[in-house]
Amino acid sequence: MNIYAENLRGRDPAYVMSEALLRSIIDPELKAHITVRWNDDPDLRALAEADVFVGGGFDHQRVAKHAQRLRLVHSTSAGIERYLPLDWLPSGAAFTNSRGIHAEKAREYMTWALPALHAGLPRFTQAQNERRWDRKLTGLIAGKHLAVLGLGALGGAVAEAARALGLRVTAVTRSGKPSPMMRVFSIEHLAAVLPTADFLVVACPLTPATRGLIGAEAIARLPSTASVINIGRGPIIDTTALCAALSQNRLAGALLDVFDVEPLPTDSPIWDTPGLLVTPHVSCDAPDNISRSLQILGRNVKKLLDGSASQLENRVDGDLGY
Secondary structure, X not given: OEEEEEEOOOOOHHHOOOHHHHHHHOOHHHOOEEEEEEOOOOOHHHHHOOOEEEEOOOOHHHHHXXXXXXXXXXXXXXXXXXXXXXXXXXXXXXXXXXXXOOHHHHHHHHHHHHHHHHHOHHHHHHHHXXXXXXXXXXXXXXXXXXXXXXXXXXXXXXXXXXXXXXXXXXXXXXXXXXXXXXXXXXXXXXXXXXHHOOEEEEOOOOOOOOOOOEOHHHHHHOOOOXXXXXXXXHHHEOHHHHHHHHHOOOOOEEEEOOOOOOOOOOOOHHHHOOOXXXXXXOOOOOOOHHHHHHHHHHHHHHHHHOOOHHHOOOEOOOOOOO
C-alpha cells in the first residue's frame, strides 16, 4: 500500500501532515509506504505509484495526470466544491472527505454566536469604537425561531446548540427528509420559512444548487429583526445584498465566518458594514482536525485492504456534490 500525502504551502499549520502523524494513525500491520510532500515540490514518481492520495486544496488535474493507479483520494477538508465534477478520478477510484470532524467546534461556536447576535453585539461593538453610550435592552433568546439551511454534521451541530439555548429550530434541506428532532422542509419551501425566522444559519455544502441561494430576494423575505450567520461557504450568500440590507436596517445583524475570497481583502466593504461581525473562517476548525481527518483515512485504508471498498466512510457522491 503506497500512500501519498500532499501539504498545501501557506495553509494553516494545523492542517500540515507529517509522516510521523500518518504512521501513528495508519495501522502498522499494513506496512504502508508513506510519502509526504509539499504541493510545490511534488515527487511525481511516488505519486504515480500511489494507491491512496490525501491532501487539501490540491491540484486535482495533476493528480489525475500522474496517479492513474489510485484507489482512494481523501480530502482533509469537508467542502469539496473545487474538485467537482469528479470525472477526473482514475477509473475505479473513490473520493472521500472529512465530513463530521468539524461538528463539535461548530456547536461551541454557535453557542456563543447566537446569544451575541441576539444581544446586539455588533451594535455595541460599533458604539464602543465610536466611544458612544448606546444602551439597548433585549429579551431572552429562548423561544426564538432559528432556520438552519442544511442538516448534515454542521447543520446538526447548529440545531443542537440552538435547542440547548431554548430556540425553536426548523431545518431546510435538499430532500426535506423528516427528522424526529425538528420540522424539516425541502429547499422548495425555503421562501415560506424565511419570513418566520429570527435567525437564518447557513450550514450546507456549496453545490451548483446552493450557490447564491440566499440572494437579494431571499434576504428580503427575512424579518427586519432577523440575524444571519454563515458557517458553510461564502458564495451561498449574496454578500453584496446582505451588506445592503444591513446598511439599510432591513436586518438586525449578521455574522460571517466564510467568504467568497479568503483571506477577506483589506479593501472589502464587508469590514465596514454596520451590524456585521467578521470571524476569519474559525467557526469549525480546531488544531486536532487534521488528526480526525486522518483517522477517517486510516479506517478507509483498512476497508480497502479488507475488500470492503463499498463501505468506505464519507464517500462523496459526485452528482450531489457531497
